[in-house]
Amino acid sequence: MASRDKPSSDKPSPEGDGYAHVRALERGLHLLAALNASGRSDPASLARLAGIDRTTAYRLLHTLETLGYVSRSPSDGKYVLLPAVRDLSEGLTETDRAARIVSEELFALLPQVLWPTDFAAFERGWMVIRETTHRFSPYSVHRAMVGRRRSLIDTALGRAMLAGADAAHRADMIDIALRNGAIAGDRASVDERVRLLLDDFAERRYAWAVGGADHRISAIALPVRVRSFCHGSVNLLFFSSAMTIEDAARRFLAPLAQRVALIEGRLRDQGLADMPWGAL
16 A cells, blocks of 8 residues: 555646646645644654654654754754744735734733733634734643634624624624524524623623633633724633633733723724725
8 A cells, every 4th residue: 555645746736737736845834734733842743733654744844944944942852833934924915914913912911811812803704813822821722723713693702893893894794694604593583692792792891701612711802993993803711610701801801901902003003994804
């Protein structure tokens, strides 16, 4: 039986465009994704996560280290990502500028709260996480969060987005979520749920959820709103067993709100107030 790592660069691509499918590049990208998801890790673990054999993993890691994308610790032989990986995305324009602002403010908040935070924007019926501090929070049980989808109506991120949007934008988001199957139920029942959520937000001045995406986790969240446009929302997550929603709000809502205000101010000052984060 042929090895699954046998070179197959002469194999046509599945799109039928006549170009060869470069397996080595594919494996290298899978390896970078595995290292991003796991953090500091050894070659054997990375090979298992990436679905390649250990010998291939060692060869690819050596190449990536030579190119400056990863670094190997001489003390324990484990690998970490280097900033050059982030540089690959520097060609992104306004979205990248806005993401950098959000990222800087979330990371400035982390030493104050320690619990992980996410920034998410609405896209095709879901809240999609764009920036996060999960990898660096001592209390996080998740690592690779960027790109993950969260419910518009069952999570604190989504509820804050609904509360921050104006009526027309909110109606559009609900329509899209219903059409794409991201929300269950008919329009009348969803509208009633949203009305109750908005009343609760008006009273508390923050959104919240218990077990919205993980039964172990609770969250509070605030919308990121510049002028009349809601860009997304920022949450703070914590173990439901550690504190109540009200305790979390007493301890963390003020620094969270301060950081969101800084994000809003910087987006406005940089001329990014009307920049869409993703397609509806």
